[in-house]
Amino acid sequence: MRLLNILKNDRGGQIMMLVLLIMAILVPIFNLMVPENHPLHVPTYTVTLMGKYLTLALLAVAVDLVWGYLGILTLGHGAFFALGGYAMGMYLMRQIGDRGVYGNPELPDFMVFLDWKELPWFWQGFDQFWFAAIMIMLVPGLLAFIFGWLAFRSRVSGVYLSIITQAMTYALMLAFYRNEMGFGGNNGLTDFKDLVGFSLQEDTTRIALFVLSAVALAIGYLICRYLMNSRLGRVCIAVRDSESRARFMGYRVENVKLWIFVISAMLAGVAGALYVPQVGIINPNEFSPINSIEIVVWVAVGGRATLYGAVIGALLINYAKTYFTAELPEVWLFALGGIFVLVTLLLPKGVTGLIAGLKRHKEVPA
């Protein structure tokens, strides 16, 4: 009952939950029970693709939380996503066991290749799923905490903060490219076999991952909506619109920013962890600054400070990306840039703002 209350005044959220629920029921049915030559059959490739989109939508929600509601234009959220992904990847690597090319039961292939004799200390524990699950949230959360504590306490904000977040993700990318770091260098982690005992090649595992992504998106959305419905949410908007006023009112702006930033980073980490088993690889490219900028474009296209707008934006742009990179690969980057320019100029409130505007237009005939 209280769960339903969270979405009480959130029409977009209600519709989104309904669509997620229907998809989580129908997609498995159309994949597993409808024969392959039937027109309604959903191929496993499509299921995985949709699962991937849902994890990216969760990432967009996390960015909307800090950018839309708190006004922190983060251009480094890809780093938290990638760290969650690496934590999951490390677990999946340990799961390979002696099925790797070199057949070493203890060491992943790339370590054998580098002639390492034993597992580095930071790989310890990743053979246990529970440990990896904790790390998926803890590592991005901790990085966000340290980064945020330093940045917000010294009152770095606006474009300076955006640049520092870019620098953070860029630095991490360079670090992860190095073989000595022990994360597989520029090849990253790949060739995964199974997840908690289920083969990643199986249709059922892929379906389960898709459903899990939908559930994660729903839970992440509810958490964000709950936070923003509370007085804390209104303080966030106050901080976004007039930070110094909020401070003179007695609010510790830096603490508000810090905690929301940490929560957002943890959500991004979960999104990354669900993304990796579905795409089958994690490499330092995920840290690249351009990725983080793209997330911001998704949110801007969907509409800021609505949460469901971020979901719509992420799905729209990523679908377009899949389409363009398959059909007209050389056009994609121009299309992305064009969309961003057009949305900024014509739809400052994004697609959701457009829908809301049309609705109001209908209700009040001129």
Add this chain to the structure above:
Amino acid sequence: MSIISTLEQITDRHHVYPFLVPAQAPKLDVSHNVLLYLEDITVSFDGFKAINNLNMYINDGELRCIIGPNGAGKTTMMDIITGKTQPDSGSAWFGQTINLLEMDEPAIAQAGIGRKFQKPTVFEELSVWENLELAMAGNRNVWSILNARLNSEQSAMLLETIELIGLQANTQMLAGRLSHGQKQWLEIGMLLMQKPRLLLVDEPVAGMTHQEMDRTAELLISLAGRHSVVVVEHDMDFVRNLAGKDRTVTVLHQGSVLSEGTMSKVQQDPKVVEVYLGE
């Protein structure tokens, strides 16, 4: 001292180490009837002395008007009191126990100093009700604002304030849609919700109509007594109206006090005449 006795002292379970004692703001003490002490304060920006050896005392419950030409240091003075600017020298005390120079903005606000800006700054994307709710005195840490719910007593207080500032018809309206004068009142209402002991009001009637000015003056006068109110204003008519016959008016000039006294006394002060009217 022998090792054993040192150990005994360290392991004594009744011993409370000073660093473990939670930092607690001392209680406001106004037993000498003075709420705010500003003594020998000097601030300079790139060699320009915005405040020069300023001394000022505000009594508990007093309504004080501060006037002065542009660049006299009025806003800088408010910045110092509210913790935004650190002075180069001097001291600022709130009552006799609270040292304002050791605190940052949120701490000073929570200690009981509220500030109204020259330009009305309300949160435009929030409703009138929500603006007042945020300003309401209470625990401000992240966890308690996440779980905060209005109780009936607090709702009653909100309604009372809304009535006082005359925005009953606009409770649910977004603050950004209010008229300029309404925004000014909303901001005063927000200050009242903070339950401050000292209200700093920077040019409250800028851009107001005469009617609105009179209402604002009434409101500020009714606040004095329960709160100390410091009003910085350019508009002479308004100040005359506010100060009446016996309230103190302070004239600032080039960062220090030029003259202080009742309105009629200040107006006859030759130094003031010279600054305001030229030679």
